[in-house]
Amino acid sequence: MRILVTGGAGFIGSHLCERLVGEGHDVICLDNFFTGNKRNIEPLLDNHRFELIRHDIVEPILLEVDQIYNLACPASPIHYQYNPVKTVKTSVMGSINMLGLAKRVRARILQASTSEIYGDPKIHPQTEDYWGNVNPIGVRSCYDEGKRVAETLMMDYHRQNGVDVRIIRIFNTYGPRMAENDGRVVSNFVLQALKGEDITVYGKGKQTRSFCYVSDLVDGMIRMMNCPGFIGPVNLGNPAETTILEFAERIIALTGSKSKIVFKPLPADDPKQRQPNIDLAKTKLDWEPRVAVEDGLKQTIDYFASIINGNCCK
Ligand SMILES: NC(=O)c1ccc[n+]([C@@H]2O[C@H](COP(=O)([O-])OP(=O)(O)OC[C@H]3O[C@@H](n4cnc5c(N)ncnc54)[C@H](O)[C@@H]3O)[C@@H](O)[C@H]2O)c1
Numbered sequence: 001m002r003i004l005v006t007g008g009a010g011f012i013g014s015h016l017c018e019r020l021v022g023e024g025h026d027v028i029c030l031d032n033f034f035t036g037n038k039r040n041i042e043p044l045l046d047n048h049r050f051e052l053i054r055h056d057i058v059e060p061i062l063l064e065v066d067q068i069y070n071l072a073c074p075a076s077p078i079h080y081q082y083n084p085v086k087t088v089k090t091s092v093m094g095s096i097n098m099l100g101l102a103k104r105v106r107a108r109i110l111q112a113s114t115s116e117i118y119g120d121p122k123i124h125p126q127t128e129d130y131w132g133n134v135n136p137i138g139v140r141s142c143y144d145e146g147k148r149v150a151e152t153l154m155m156d157y158h159r160q161n162g163v164d165v166r167i168i169r170i171f172n173t174y175g176p177r178m179a180e181n182d183g184r185v186v187s188n189f190v191l192q193a194l195k196g197e198d199i200t201v202y203g204k205g206k207q208t209r210s211f212c213y214v215s216d217l218v219d220g221m222i223r224m225m226n227c228p229g230f231i232g233p234v235n236l237g238n239p240a241e242t243t244i245l246e247f248a249e250r251i252i253a254l255t256g257s258k259s260k261i262v263f264k265p266l267p268a269d270d271p272k273q274r275q276p277n278i279d280l281a282k283t284k285l286d287w288e289p290r291v292a293v294e295d296g297l298k299q300t301i302d303y304f305a306s307i308i309n310g311n312c313c314k
Pocket of ligand 1: 010011013031032033035055056057071072073074075090094112115171172174179
């Protein structure tokens with residue numbers, strides 16, 4: 001098949017491109033390099049099955065493809081709050097452009113949605129039928145509400161135009177090629193630990209997160225894209241929950257770091273709990289995460305260590 005991956009030069013997108021090329025597909029990676037990096041896809045640039053297009057999905061594009069994975073969107077608060085209007089445009093106008101393309105060339109399209117559409121959830125763990133508790137006017141709304149509208153658009157193009165859609169709600173994912181400067185928990189903690197700097201925990205560190213290794217996520221995405229008759233939305237994440245404080249301590253132990261943990265005030269709208277219920281993914285996709293947190297963290301620590309030592313990248 002010929003497969004388009006928007007945001008393909010980003011963290012998750014680059015792993016997805018690599019996997020799809022490995023499976024023998026022709027892959028077109030489309031990216032505006034806002035948060036993506038050529039380094040992420042460098043190993044693929046010589047592969048005859050791989051094509052790179054520098055393009056912004058806010059502008060329409062016509063390509064002949066069979067499947068579209070729509071990942072283009074800055075994903076970390078630092079990046080999506082940098083230009084919030086652009087973030088909304090990317091989710092809303094970008095999704096309209098990709099859905100228009102899917103409609104025109106009759107491609108199946110998968111939208112990378114997010115656990116953030118649940119906001120600060122009032123039920124725990126979150127199931128797909130929960131509608132969420134989202135602040136529409138806060139600093140995170142450009143991302144949360146943008147992604148919610150993108151889901152709405154997927155369903156409306158599906159009902160109105162018969163577009164073949166898939167919606168996945170990704171929970172916190174980590175692994176090699178996460179951006180170093182995005183302020184996300186895993187990259188922050190690992191870099192701080194490797195450099196022997198203080199590890200910054202917000203609030204008392206009692207807020208919980210669950211972390212899914214990127215290869216597990218990519219496996220779930222491909223299963224969902226190719227699952228007949230099930231459009232989702234479906235949660236993809238690791239239900240193994242940990243407090244941020246426990247997580248910081250685990251990273252200190254794995255890196256053998258002398259870093260100390262310091263506490264800072266909680267940012268606005270920071271969710272207190274975040275844990276997926278993945279029963280639907282288990283039933284419909286026969287999917288659940290397989291990579292143990294320790295193993296995934298070791299790969300991630302090796303990656304960031306190679307960046308710090310200047311001999312990146314794999
Ligand atoms: N990483 C996570 O834990 C997580 C969790 C939930 C959802 N997601 C979603 O998964 C997708 C990928 O996330 P990621 O962690 O790989 O982030 P990332 O920032 O590494 O990747 C996003 C990519 O999209 C590109 N991009 C941004 N705006 C664009 C535009 N207007 N046109 C073209 N390209 C554009 C960026 O340059 C980047 O390469 C995003 O849609 C994100 O919302 C990620």
